[in-house]
Amino acid sequence: MLHAAKSGDKETVAQLLAQGSDTTVVKRNKQTALHLAGHLGIVELLLAHCPALIEAVDESYDTALHLAEMDIEVIGLMV
16 A cells, blocks of 8 residues: 555555555554655545544654645645
């Protein structure tokens, strides 16, 4: 899930979510797939499946919103 989200593989993220993949899995620095997602479609999928991801913080206490690039559409989904 983490690799697919980071690499922008929306199809794989959708398949993993449909198969019940755990969206709370984190990297060593506690970043979730939402922290890593840089594509609007993946952000939409993850938030639709697990809205609580918006509250997840990494080891630096950053949420995905803190790490979002200045992409107004992505930020709009997170607020």
